[in-house]
Amino acid sequence: xxxxxxxxxxxxxxxxxxxxxxxxxxxxxxxxxxxxxxxxxxxxxxxxxxxxxxxxxxxxxxxxxxxxxxxxxxxxxxxxxxxxxxxxxxxxxxxxxxxxxxxxxxxxxxxxxxxxxxxxxxxxxxxxxxxxxxxxxxxxxxxxxxxxxxxxxxxxxxxxxxxxxxxxxxxxxxxxxxxxxxxxxxxxxxxxxxxxxxxxxxxxxxxxxxxxxxxxxxxxxxxxxxxxxxxxxxxxxxxxxxxxxxxxxxxxxxxxxxxxxxxxxxxxxxxxxxxxxxxxxxxxxxxxxxxxxxxxxxxxxxxxxxxxxxxxxxxx
Amino acid sequence: xxxxxxxxxxxxxxxxxxxxxxxxxxxxxxxxxxxxxxxxxxxxxxxxxxxxxxxxxxxxxxxxxxxxxxxxxxxxxxxxxxxxxxxxxxxxxxxxxxxxxxxxxxxxxxxxxxxxxxxxxxxxxxxxxxxxxxxxxxxxxxxxxxxxxxxxxxxxxxxxxxxxxxxxxxxxxxxxxxxxx
Numbered sequence: 333x334x335x336x337x338x339x340x341x342x343x344x345x346x347x348x349x350x351x352x353x354x355x356x357x358x359x360x361x362x363x364x365x366x367x368x369x370x371x372x373x374x375x376x377x378x379x380x381x382x383x384x385x386x387x388x389x390x391x392x393x394x395x396x397x398x399x400x401x402x403x404x405x406x407x408x409x410x411x412x413x414x415x416x417x418x419x420x421x422x423x424x425x426x427x428x429x430x431x432x433x434x435x436x437x438x439x440x441x442x443x444x445x446x447x448x449x450x451x452x453x454x455x456x457x458x459x460x461x462x463x464x465x466x467x468x469x470x471x472x473x474x475x476x477x478x479x480x481x482x483x484x485x486x487x488x489x490x491x492x493x494x495x496x497x498x499x500x501x502x503x504x505x506x507x508x509x510x511x512x513x514x515x516x517x518x519x520x521x522x523x524x525x526x527x528x529x530x531x532x533x534x535x536x537x538x539x540x541x542x543x544x545x546x547x548x549x550x551x552x553x554x555x556x557x558x559x560x561x562x563x564x565x566x567x568x569x570x571x572x573x574x575x576x577x578x579x580x581x582x583x584x585x586x587x588x589x590x591x592x593x594x595x596x597x598x599x600x601x602x603x604x605x606x607x608x609x610x611x612x613x614x615x616x617x618x619x620x621x622x623x624x625x626x627x628x629x630x631x632x633x634x635x636x637x638x639x640x641x642x643x644x645x646x647x648x
Numbered sequence: 649x650x651x652x653x654x655x656x657x658x659x660x661x662x663x664x665x666x667x668x669x670x671x672x673x674x675x676x677x678x679x680x681x682x683x684x685x686x687x688x689x690x691x692x693x694x695x696x697x698x699x700x701x702x703x704x705x706x707x708x709x710x711x712x713x714x715x716x717x718x719x720x721x722x723x724x725x726x727x728x729x730x731x732x733x734x735x736x737x738x739x740x741x742x743x744x745x746x747x748x749x750x751x752x753x754x755x756x757x758x759x760x761x762x763x764x765x766x767x768x769x770x771x772x773x774x775x776x777x778x779x780x781x782x783x784x785x786x787x788x789x790x791x792x793x794x795x796x797x798x799x800x801x802x803x804x805x806x807x808x809x810x811x812x813x814x815x816x817x818x819x820x821x822x823x824x825x826x827x828x829x
Contacts, residue, residue, distance in 0.1 A: 337731040357731075364732040368718065372740060373768040376718035406718075641718075645729035 339642050343462040345451045346471035347513035355517055359481050361638035362631065369405070369634060379408040379644055385433050387443040388465070389415040389426075389450075394605055394629065395465050395475070399442050402636035411438065426450065427457050434458060440644065461643040469504050469565060475604050476510035478635040480518060482628045483555055486600045492519030497549045499525045500559035500585060500612050503532055503574070504566065507604045508559060512540055525549040526585060529574040546585050547594060555600035558587055558613045578611060588614045592622065600624055654781070654800060654808070655821035663797040667778060668699040670795050671747060674776075677707050680745040685762050686715040686733035689750035691812050692780055696749065712737040712769075714748075716761040742770030747795075751810045753779040756791035781808050781821060 339354050347355075368376055384403045388396055396412075403410045413433065415421070420429060430441060442463045443451060448470035455462050466472040480491070487494055496515050502508045502524045515522045516539060523541040524531055536542050543549050550556070561581065566574055575581050592599060601613070601622045609615045618625065655663065677700065684693025690713040697711040717723075717732040748762055759777060766772065778795035783802055800808060800823070807824040 337729040361732060364715065364718075364735060367735050368768075371737075371768045372742075372770055376768070377764065378718045378720075378723050381724070642729065645724060645726075 339646060342643070342646050343451070343455050343464075344473050344639055344643060345455060345462065345464050347473045347476050347510045347517070348471070350473075350513075350517070352517050355477065355480065355514060358477055358635065358638050358642065359484065361642060362477075362481055362634040365405075365637040365641070366631070366634040368637075369630075375405050375407060377407045378641055379403070379406040382406075382440065382644055383409040383411065383438045384440045384442060384640065385411045385413060385438045386465075387413045387430070387433070387441060387445075389420065389443070389445045390466065392444055392465070394632070395444065395472075398629070398632045399463075399465060399474075399636050402633050402640060403442075405633070406637055406640060408440075408640070411436075426454060430454060430458055434460060440640070461646065463639060463643065466506055468506065469509075470506050471510045471513075472506040472604075473510050473514075474632070474636055474639060475507050476514040477639070478628055478632045479507075479511055479557060479602055479604065480514045481631050481635055482602065482624050483520075483600065484518075485627070485631075486624055487554055490519075491515065494520045494554045495523065495552055496520045496555050496557065497523045497525050497543075497553040498557045498559065499546060499549065499587070501530045501561045501574075502526050502535070502559070503530045504562040505559050507557075511557060512538060516540075523549060523552065527575050527581070546587070547591060550591060550595050550599065553595075553599060554597065555602065556587065557602040557604070559604065560606060560608055560612060582611055586610075586612055586614065587617050589616045589620070592617060592620075598622065602628060604628070651825065652823045653820060654823050655798060657818045657820050660819040660821070663780070664695055664699060667780075667795055667797060668696055668703060671696065671700065671778065672703060674794075675745060675747065677704060677709050679773075680747060681739065681741060682709065682711040682747050682749055683714050683737075683741070683762075683766060684711065684749045685758060686713050686735065688752075688810060689748075690714075691814065692751050692778075692810075693749040696778070710739055712739065712741075714762060714765050714769075716758060716765045719761040719764040721757060721761065737769050740770035741766060741772040743773050744770075746772045746775045747778050748775055749778050751779065752781045752783065752808050753777075753791070753793055754783045754786055754808075756787045756789035759791050760789050780810060783808060 340351055440461045442465050444465040446468050448468040450467050451462055451464045464473055498508050525543045599622055603625045682693045682697055684690030693711050697709050700709050713736040715733045715735040717730050776794040779793045780797035782793055782796045782799050784799050807827045809822045811820050813819045
């Protein structure tokens with residue numbers, strides 16, 4: 333029982349700031365929770381004296397459901413909040429909103445917020461563990477943790493030297509940045525692939541390869557993480573476009589069975605969801621044996637249980 | 649005061665043998681499963697399983713390894729975070745008789761968590777408890793074992809350590825004067 337049972341951070345604000353040991357600890361704990369989820373009774377009493385607030389200042393379906401299920405399967409009490417129809421619309425500040433909720437004796441906050449860094453700001457103002465469920469285009473750490481766990485289950489526990497490509501809208505993707513940090517920590521070779529306009533300049537300085545050629549990337553990769561085009565983050569309809577048309581994007585960067593047949597080895601295909609079938613990935617590929625999209629979702633609940641369980645003990 | 653050997657290797661083997669015979673006396677192993685509590689109780693359960701297989705050739709004796717970490721009542725009050733162990737059940741205990749196995753029975757809290765954890769794998773017909781060491785007079789819950797290797801009267805600060813030949817050089821039980829770090 334050494335300090336390796338403990339995360340180095342009191343919050344989960346992003347993958348940046350975590351260590352390799354943190355990721356290994358979360359994955360090892362998640363594997364045990366995955367076992368729990370396959371029992372006749374899929375619930376443990378670990379956090380029965382604990383209350384978690386899910387604050388969603390931005391739309392979400394699967395992340396929110398996944399967190400809520402994770403909390404309930406740990407026997408925590410759960411309160412949900414979404415900014416639609418709340419006092420936020422009446423002009424209340426973030427810190428006031430959260431402090432009001434904490435005054436109702438809440439022990440942990442899971443938050444999604446449209447502003448990058450909102451969680452870092454909040455963590456300096458309140459004294460409960462904060463879990464980032466997505467902050468704007470910045471980070472989405474639990475998604476990266478579940479993606480890397482799924483990869484380790486498909487490609488083997490040791491990802492060092494494996495070639496992982498993240499394809500699509502890198503510019504607007506918090507999944508891309510968190511995945512990039514996590515994959516680097518696990519020793520994988522990381523490449524991003526997409527149109528020039530959707531890849532931030534200077535990204536190569538983070539130690540990743542940049543490619544604009546999907547076919548060549550398919551021949552290079554062991555696994556592809558296909559990202560959705562985030563039209564909602566690309567400005568209003570009349571603003572400058574990042575690419576001429578969705579159809580052209582699909583022609584150059586859509587993953588089809590034809591394209592996949594060029595691969596040098598069996599490729600693992602991931603997608604963080606929601607899928608736009610026929611845009612970044614064809615239905616055939618999404619439903620093929622290559623895709624581990626539903627395993628990702630299953631791992632998501634286990635990974636979030638692990639994060640909540642470990643953080644809840646930090647300040648026990 | 650020196651650390652004291654409570655059970656030397658020769659006596660250890662006799663005790664395992666006696667426990668196995670006691671289990672056969674009271675259980676029909678076509679309806680009974682062994683479930684060891686991780687990490688140390690499952691070692692004893694595996695040893696008992698191996699001995700029972702020798703004594704009952706042809707009988708399929710099942711042995712699960714149950715991890716109770718997520719069911720403990722001290723998860724958030726423990727000084728250090730509790731890391732889970734691997735849980736290997738592989739069968740449900742619905743309508744089965746179960747012998748729960750642990751190495752040392754002290755406060756009874758681990759067994760309480762073990763009963764909870766066991767119920768997540770089905771509703772057993774009955775549950776009995778077998779332990780190698782029963783530290784009497786230190787119980788915090790009304791839990792008593794059915795099968796006991798040896799009674800030990802000790803004070804709270806002391807620690808009973810079971811060593812296994814698989815990990816250390818020999819099977820034996822030692823009474824330490826303080827909890828090892």
